[in-house]
Amino acid sequence: MNSRTMSQNKNGENRRLSKWLDYGSINGEGQTDPCPTCQGTGRIPRGQENQLVAVISCSDQRLKPHHTKLYVFISVGLCLLICSLILFFLFPRSMDISSVELKSSMVYFTPDAVKMVITHEMNLTNHNFVSITAQNLSVQSFFFETVIGSNKLPNVTILPPRSQKTIKVIADIVIDDSGLNNYCKSSSLQIHTLFLHLQLTIKVSYLSHSEQMSTDAYEYIDCGVNSTMPHHFPLL
Template sequence: MGVTLGHRRSSEEEGIIPKDAEKRRLSRKDYGSTSADSWSDCPTCQGTGRIPRGQEGQLVAVIPCSDQRLKPRHTKLYVCVSVVVCLFICSLILFFLFPRSVSLSPVAVKSSYVFFTPTTVEMNVTNILNITNENFVTVQACNMDLQVLIADTIVGKIKISNVTTIKPRFQKAYTYVVPITIADQGLNNYCKSASIRIHTLFLHLQMTMKVNYLAHSEQLSMDTFEYIDCGSNSTVPHNI
């Protein structure tokens, strides 16, 4: 008897589908697909190649360490840019908020008013003072103490609690009046003498002032000299 050898046709080629494949194909409509028609017999997709609906939030994807998504590009660039920006912002803050100097400088004698009493010489001297603010914030000047001396004798004194406010990077001229009383007999005779044409007195002004800015207080001081004609009124301004 002769035996003929040949290839056995698969059941799919003959149009016959296995029962297991038919069941799996019919059950596909109950699941959401995450890939194409996959027939992997994995426990997660239960042999259908699809993740069952309702389990997408419970499953965890495993990514290999060589995956490029775990190696973001330009990381060093982003870190360096962030550090530079932070340093730049800190430098700006320090530059604008760093305390700078506040200075006092005398300008001129604006006017003087002189009148005589039987025992004294009274004068009201108006002076101009420049207050310079080098800061980028407003400065509040207060507690101004001023005394006027002739030689070692105090002839005038004033105290002002609230002086003025100086804007950032600004210089402000402040005007103040100093009352002076000369009771010394020799100076009285000198100022009241009609035979003397020039009655010049050199006044020594000692000033202290407190300034507040950036939660910081500072004590300023100034010494200056000015000359006054004590024999008559003089309203002509002259430099100190």
């Protein structure tokens, strides 16, 4: 091999070495270092093909950073929208309970007491987007702070979402005070009016949440007559 051929081979090896050195990282002095993976040989050791990590700059157009930001903003917006809808539809809202009117009052006379059966109606309004269970309805009747009747109804009704329902409430009242007995049974009096205070309490449950609601109703009741003929119990 002559000197010319040896010079060409040496120049070719220098060019190949310079080519692989270009892939090295630039140090603080502007020089290049060999690639730590292939050590400037241009060959990857066998078995390390799947262990290589490529570092790409964020400004590289192949990443399409404007699309990435758009996808992130869309994903965040959808998550916020879904969360807002869930909170809007499932957030517990208050129930409305209101008395309507007195429907009827039945009066029964016994030797020692006056018994009355009062039928009252009240409205339940469901403002939620889920069904509500209303139960444990209790009615207490007062006459001048004295309890003269108490009733309980275990299971009441189920209200569909965004609906209103009228519930019939029956209160049993027993008046055993001698003065009131004479007042209600007196035939010399044309009016036998009692001012009753009805306290209605009900428990509602929805979305693993329960609360107790109450309302008051005030009615004038004639303890001497009713809508039909008074029922007189026979004297024993």
